[in-house]
Amino acid sequence: MEVCLNGNFVEKNDAKISISDHGFLYGDGVYETLRTVNGRPWLIDEHLKRFRQSIDTVGIEFMWTNDEVVNLVIALLARCEPGEYRIRLTANNTPNFLIEAVPLVLPDKKNYANGVSAITFDGERPFPLVKSISMLTSMIAKKEILRAKVFEAFLVDRNKNITEGSISNIFAIKDGIIYTPKERILEGTVRNLMIELLKNEFEMRVTSIAQKDIYDFDEVFLTSSIKGIVPVVKIDGKKIGDGKVGEITKRAMKILKENLINYGE
Numbered sequence: 001m002e003v004c005l006n007g008n009f010v011e012k013n014d015a016k017i018s019i020s021d022h023g024f025l026y027g028d029g030v031y032e033t034l035r036t037v038n039g040r041p042w043l044i045d046e047h048l049k050r051f052r053q054s055i056d057t058v059g060i061e062f063m064w065t066n067d068e069v070v071n072l073v074i075a076l077l078a079r080c081e082p083g084e085y086r087i088r089l090t091a092n093n094t095p096n097f098l099i100e101a102v103p104l105v106l107p108d109k110k111n112y113a114n115g116v117s118a119i120t121f122d123g124e125r126p127f128p129l130v131k132s133i134s135m136l137t138s139m140i141a142k143k144e145i146l147r148a149k150v151f152e153a154f155l156v157d158r159n160k161n162i163t164e165g166s167i168s169n170i171f172a173i174k175d176g177i178i179y180t181p182k183e184r185i186l187e188g189t190v191r192n193l194m195i196e197l198l199k200n201e202f203e204m205r206v207t208s209i210a211q212k213d214i215y216d217f218d219e220v221f222l223t224s225s226i227k228g229i230v231p232v233v234k235i236d237g238k239k240i241g242d243g244k245v246g247e248i249t250k251r252a253m254k255i256l257k258e259n260l261i262n263y264g265e
């Protein structure tokens with residue numbers, strides 16, 4: 001399998017970076033993860049917009065235009081077997097720019113059908129609007145995820161508000177109204193898409209959600225580029241609503257599915 005390193009296509013095992021690599025030494029790199037739908041990169045303009053925002057905030061030297069990046073991604077996919085891929089773009093201040101495509105692995109179907117469990121975790125991501133390769137908060141949260149045998153950890157900030165998942169965004173529903181946190185989050189591409197799609201049908205409030213209130217919602221779901229929408233039916237061992245996937249969550253999943261199927265056609 002090949003990767004694209006600084007515009008050159010090389011076998012993954014032959015792709016090398018220096019021990020002086022800035023990202024390796026200082027962690028000042030940024031990345032994006034997206035997926036293909038029908039073999040084409042999905043929401044790539046939105047990902048590139050956020051990539052630029054991360055690059056500009058960190059001050060990374062990046063010489064590629066968006067069109068060039070899209071062309072490199074398409075050229076890399078053309079070198080892969082047909083199928084769906086997870087694509088990762090990584091840029092740092094060396095500067096190095098890596099594009100990888102690995103076969104897409106989705107969560108087990110039963111996670112979508114029955115919902116998953118989550119825990120809360122006291123932690124903030126510094127500079128949350130930056131999708132940074134310095135992922136200590138998410139990695140330490142992952143340790144707790146593995147220990148608790150749950151699907152995701154919901155980060156709780158200094159004000160005791162739920163902000164986002166360690167690698168996802170959060171939506172919560174009460175009395176037919178959909179809420180999603182506003183502050184100290186990465187503005188997820190699927191979050192933004194779902195806000196737009198769902199507000200045609202439901203009242204949508206982009207606002208803070210206190211940790212103590214999360215257990216009282218009727219439904220909760222998380223979103224990410226790779227996982228789409230995953231229902232959350234238990235948080236910290238407490239059932240959300242009746243502990244089953246709720247109707248509005250099902251409707252949101254259906255809307256996203258329709259959107260994915262229609263993509264590019």
Ligand SMILES: Cc1ncc(COP(=O)(O)O)c(C=O)c1O
Pocket residue numbers: 033125164165166167168169185186187188189190191223224225226
């Ligand atoms: C911290 C964090 N929040 C939210 C998201 C979801 O963003 P997106 O919908 O663009 O995948 C991610 C995705 O990796 C993430 O790492």
